[in-house]
Amino acid sequence: MSDATLIDRPIQRPLTLGRFLHTHNPFYLISCFLIIYGLQDWAGTSASSLVGGFVPANDSVGKAARMFGGIAAYSFLMVITCIAVVRLGKIWEDARSIFLVVLISMVALSSSFDEVCISEWNPAVWFACVGFLLVMVLSEFLIRCCGLRLSGWYRLALYAILAVFFAVPPLLGYSVIHRHDQLANAGSVYFSVAIAAAMLVLVPAVRQGHRGARRNGTPWKWPLFPLTIFGILIVLAAIRTHAIWMSFGFHGQRVQFEPMLLLPMLAAIVVLIAEAGLGQRKSWLTQLATFASPSLLACGLSGGGMTHLPIRHDVAIYCGSGWTAAIMAVAGLYLYMTLRGVSGAAFGLTGMLLLAGFTAPLPIVAKSYGLESWMFVAVAGAILLLITLRRMDADWLWSALAATVTVSIVMASRSYGWQPTGYITAATFAVVSMMAIGVFFPTDLALFLRTVAASAFLAGCGYAAYLFALQDERLRPIAGLATGSLVALLYARLVRRKGWFKVSALQMLVLAGLISYDGYSTGKLSQINWPISGGIACFFVGVVITSSKTAQFAQARERRKIETSETVSAYLPGL
Numbered sequence: 001m002s003d004a005t006l007i008d009r010p011i012q013r014p015l016t017l018g019r020f021l022h023t024h025n026p027f028y029l030i031s032c033f034l035i036i037y038g039l040q041d042w043a044g045t046s047a048s049s050l051v052g053g054f055v056p057a058n059d060s061v062g063k064a065a066r067m068f069g070g071i072a073a074y075s076f077l078m079v080i081t082c083i084a085v086v087r088l089g090k091i092w093e094d095a096r097s098i099f100l101v102v103l104i105s106m107v108a109l110s111s112s113f114d115e116v117c118i119s120e121w122n123p124a125v126w127f128a129c130v131g132f133l134l135v136m137v138l139s140e141f142l143i144r145c146c147g148l149r150l151s152g153w154y155r156l157a158l159y160a161i162l163a164v165f166f167a168v169p170p171l172l173g174y175s176v177i178h179r180h181d182q183l184a185n186a187g188s189v190y191f192s193v194a195i196a197a198a199m200l201v202l203v204p205a206v207r208q209g210h211r212g213a214r215r216n217g218t219p220w221k222w223p224l225f226p227l228t229i230f231g232i233l234i235v236l237a238a239i240r241t242h243a244i245w246m247s248f249g250f251h252g253q254r255v256q257f258e259p260m261l262l263l264p265m266l267a268a269i270v271v272l273i274a275e276a277g278l279g280q281r282k283s284w285l286t287q288l289a290t291f292a293s294p295s296l297l298a299c300g301l302s303g304g305g306m307t308h309l310p311i312r313h314d315v316a317i318y319c320g321s322g323w324t325a326a327i328m329a330v331a332g333l334y335l336y337m338t339l340r341g342v343s344g345a346a347f348g349l350t351g352m353l354l355l356a357g358f359t360a361p362l363p364i365v366a367k368s369y370g371l372e373s374w375m376f377v378a379v380a381g382a383i384l385l386l387i388t389l390r391r392m393d394a395d396w397l398w399s400a401l402a403a404t405v406t407v408s409i410v411m412a413s414r415s416y417g418w419q420p421t422g423y424i425t426a427a428t429f430a431v432v433s434m435m436a437i438g439v440f441f442p443t444d445l446a447l448f449l450r451t452v453a454a455s456a457f458l459a460g461c462g463y464a465a466y467l468f469a470l471q472d473e474r475l476r477p478i479a480g481l482a483t484g485s486l487v488a489l490l491y492a493r494l495v496r497r498k499g500w501f502k503v504s505a506l507q508m509l510v511l512a513g514l515i516s517y518d519g520y521s522t523g524k525l526s527q528i529n530w531p532i533s534g535g536i537a538c539f540f541v542g543v544v545i546t547s548s549k550t551a552q553f554a555q556a557r558e559r560r561k562i563e564t565s566e567t568v569s570a571y572l573p574g575l
Contacts (some may be wrong), residue, residue, distance in 0.1 A: 192241050
């Protein structure tokens with residue numbers, strides 16, 4: 001190896017604890033958690049000394065004032081530190097940690113007056129307004145002094161999310177004070193929905209992608225900056241949802257991790273990924289959104305599908321279950337992506353509707369208006385029909401459509417108590433569908449479906465014999481066999497398969513046996529005047545023989561022989 005190569009190769013230094021601490025400098029983050037914890041302990045000791053007497057001498061208000069003031073002062077300190085690190089030292093690695101600390105302290109500021117919200121509502125409103133105004137001022141001060149360039153959509157989304165953090169606690173506190181327990185218990189859900197709505201303000205920004213974040217004033221490129229800011233806020237919001245549950249909707253119940261609270265925010269993330277792919281023409285992002293959406297179903301599995309939230313009864317009334325809510329959320333995502341033209345989203349929508357029809361408990365309110373599970377399957381069939389009409393040559397799509405309609409017929413018959421008629425209708429539709437697919441598609445799947453249809457015809461023979469043996473209505477099975485044999489005969493000529501002639505012949509044989517047995521058992525055969533009947537039959541045979549001797553009949557017979565030979569040669573073995 002040459003000396004030049006050794007000189008050009010960068011020196012690989014071993015990673016030590018000191019080098020790790022020097023590079024990543026986690027002490028700002030550690031300082032943030034220690035300060036917030038210390039402020040909580042300090043604020044709870046005494047409320048005798050208040051900030052300039054601005055807040056009335058009340059324990060909860062005094063504690064909130066101490067906590068609020070301490071976090072605000074620490075936030076201002078970290079903003080000044082960040083500006084100094086960026087403007088004087090140009091140390092962006094440390095600045096990244098400080099940015100994180102600033103965000104955490106701002107969110108902590110919004111939670112510092114939760115106790116006041118349920119005891120002294122008017123001071124809580126002042127805390128919320130002053131806190132949000134302070135956060136906006138500090139954010140703008142930090143952005144401008146550090147030379148960061150954030151477009152209007154990023155700024156609007158940032159302040160919208162922070163506004164939710166500060167606005168929700170007073171609103172839920174008001175509901176607790178005035179005994180709106182239903183609203184208070186569902187507060188964490190509403191908070192998550194509001195955060196998700198604020199996240200969607202980012203849609204125009206993510207559609208632009210790196211084009212909207214060029215020369216942003218940092219050494220970081222899109223999406224690392226500025227989307228990292230919102231990623232941190234989403235994580236903090238996920239934690240905050242459970243804190244809101246504890247503060248405003250606890251009521252003596254044990255608070256535990258509830259994935260249902262993450263569902264709205266995760267759905268918003270999927271929408272942002274899909275919009276980023278559409279706006280930047282990156283198909284892999286839209287496909288990521290399509291394939292990632294079903295993972296949100298895990299949010300509906302807690303509590304046996306009914307969640308651990310103190311609103312289980314309300315969930316059953318308005319959503320059916322947490323599992324139903326998760327399915328509907330994913331279906332909504334697929335519907336949105338379908339309308340936006342994302343490839344494959346329509347199949348996802350169909351799958352979610354089928355899953356809802358088969359597994360999801362229905363909301364009590366929806367049931368009162370006549371909603372039934374089979375309707376989800378029927379809507380899935382309608383969507384599948386639209387998809388199939390755009391891809392006429394896909395035999396598997398037609399098969400899936402036939403199966404979906406068949407299942408919806410069965411489910412509808414069960415819902416309305418029409419089981420026998422519904423089962424027969426569904427079976428007839430399924431057999432006819434399989435035969436139709438077998439006509440139009442020369443594929444292995446079509447051959448398989450023809451085989452299944454033939455098996456259904458043969459099973460129908462046994463069922464007809466069973467009905468005949470019940471001695472109830474013998475005309476119905478006889479009519480069914482006659483129709484089936486005729487249909488099989490016509491179908492044999494349509495698909496040009498010899499096996500269907502055998503299916504028709506077997507049905508005719510069974511039909512003849514049932515008619516003969518019916519005539520014998522009822523004595524109808526003994527009532528027939530056989531000499532007269534035989535004489536009439538012989539007369540017709542004689543006419544046929546005489547006709548066959550004419551020249552016209554001979555020519556027609558020759559032509560028929562030629563046509564028959566060509567036709568027979570065109571028939572294939574099997575079904």
